[in-house]
Amino acid sequence: xxxxxQHIREYLRESADRKLMIGRMAVSRLTIFGIAAGILLxxxxxxxxMLYGKSESVLxxxxxxxxxxxxxxxxxxxxxxxxxxFLFTYDGERNTNTYYELYGIDGYDSSSSMTMVYAGxxxxxxxxxxxxxxxxxxxxDIRVGTDYAAALLQNPTGLxxxxxxxxxxxxxxxxxxxxxxxxxxxxxxSDGSTELLWVSTMNAxxxxxxxxxRIYDCRNGGALIxxxxxxxxxxxxxAYLSDRCLFLVGTQAIMRYDREEGGGxxxxxxxxxxxxxxxxxxxxGTETAYFIALPDAAENAENSLVRLITxxxxxxxxxxxxxxxxxxxxxxxFVHNQSICIFTKENFLQFSxxxxxxxDLEQAHIPDAVFEFGDTCFVTVGGDGCWRVTVE
Numbered sequence: 001x002x003x004x005x006q007h008i009r010e011y012l013r014e015s016a017d018r019k020l021m022i023g024r025m026a027v028s029r030l031t032i033f034g035i036a037a038g039i040l041l042x043x044x045x046x047x048x049x050m051l052y053g054k055s056e057s058v059l060x061x062x063x064x065x066x067x068x069x070x071x072x073x074x075x076x077x078x079x080x081x082x083x084x085x086f087l088f089t090y091d092g093e094r095n096t097n098t099y100y101e102l103y104g105i106d107g108y109d110s111s112s113s114m115t116m117v118y119a120g121x122x123x124x125x126x127x128x129x130x131x132x133x134x135x136x137x138x139x140x141d142i143r144v145g146t147d148y149a150a151a152l153l154q155n156p157t158g159l160x161x162x163x164x165x166x167x168x169x170x171x172x173x174x175x176x177x178x179x180x181x182x183x184x185x186x187x188x189x190s191d192g193s194t195e196l197l198w199v200s201t202m203n204a205x206x207x208x209x210x211x212x213x214r215i216y217d218c219r220n221g222g223a224l225i226x227x228x229x230x231x232x233x234x235x236x237x238x239a240y241l242s243d244r245c246l247f248l249v250g251t252q253a254i255m256r257y258d259r260e261e262g263g264g265x266x267x268x269x270x271x272x273x274x275x276x277x278x279x280x281x282x283x284x285g286t287e288t289a290y291f292i293a294l295p296d297a298a299e300n301a302e303n304s305l306v307r308l309i310t311x312x313x314x315x316x317x318x319x320x321x322x323x324x325x326x327x328x329x330x331x332x333x334f335v336h337n338q339s340i341c342i343f344t345k346e347n348f349l350q351f352s353x354x355x356x357x358x359x360d361l362e363q364a365h366i367p368d369a370v371f372e373f374g375d376t377c378f379v380t381v382g383g384d385g386c387w388r389v390t391v392e
């Protein structure tokens with residue numbers, strides 16, 4: 001009898017151990033399933049984060065070493081302005097302000113590499129005692145890039161010429177134009193490997209106005225490398241360069257040209273209409289380019305419209321437009337840190353490229369003008385001074 005009872009106890013103990021082991025295995029499987037589900041949810045959250053934007057940001061303010069109340073010029077992360085007999089150049093990424101003492105200049109242009117000034121028929125680079133004086137032409141305007149500068153000249157008969165200079169004021173080339181063509185815009189483009197000069201001219205025809213853009217290679221003696229087809233009743237006022245394409249911005253459309261291996265550009269590949277808008281910011285991407293457009297009359301409108309124009313840089317020709325209506329006039333709009341940043345008189349708004357609102361923050365300092373310094377910061381200018389604004 002005792003042996004029977006002992007056998008029953010051992011059977012019950014083994015049965016309990018088997019159930020415990022099965023329970024532990026079930027718990028283990030549930031734990032593994034829970035971890036896998038957590039990883040999956042985290043991946044989905046990360047994907048949504050990348051597609052639609054960031055978490056809520058805050059604005060951090062610090063005083064900028066800039067004098068308020070002047071006419072400012074922005075170029076390649078350099079903000080410049082004239083104050084009495086001084087010329088100031090502010091580097092927003094380094095938060096440094098350099099000044100030069102000037103007397104009697106007619107105009108100037110500044111980049112991170114150099115500053116050129118002119119007066120009458122004389123051109124001088126700041127930091128250099130040497131200057132060049134032209135015999136008969138008068139300097140109308142000047143533009144500087146990384147290693148080169150371009151001066152717009154006018155002779156006594158009113159004809160326009162453009163002179164290409166290097167950093168040491170050596171004349172690289174002097175460009176002439178046929179007929180009564182007038183230069184309406186020009187500037188230098190650089191991507192590190194090359195430096196180009198683009199010149200937009202306008203010639204009045206009998207029934208229309210004809211605009212042509214010429215592009216010159218400054219590092220190849222100012223050789224002409226592109227001559228556009230005529231644009232009728234449209235003025236080209238800006239140009240942008242990416243690794244893949246050249247974009248010419250006109251009063252009616254943005255024109256895309258592909259870069260070629262020989263250093264030139266293709267014929268026009270694509271055209272996107274922007275009539276009634278002005279392009280105020282540009283950011284190249286890997287396969288797409290982004291433009292911010294504001295209506296020409298935005299400053300006088302009760303409601304402002306901001307448009308993000310995306311243009312393909314690949315063989316697949318396409319473009320998209322995402323637009324946002326704002327309840328107040330826009331002071332500045334930018335493509336910044338893979339998002340759209342908009343400053344109104346009272347608020348800072350941030351949107352993803354898909355149009356999702358990421359932030360709507362009240363500003364501590366009301367801006368009259370806003371300037372962007374790469375991905376580093378913004379500088380706002382208003383009645384209470386100048387501020388460096390960081391989006392964190």
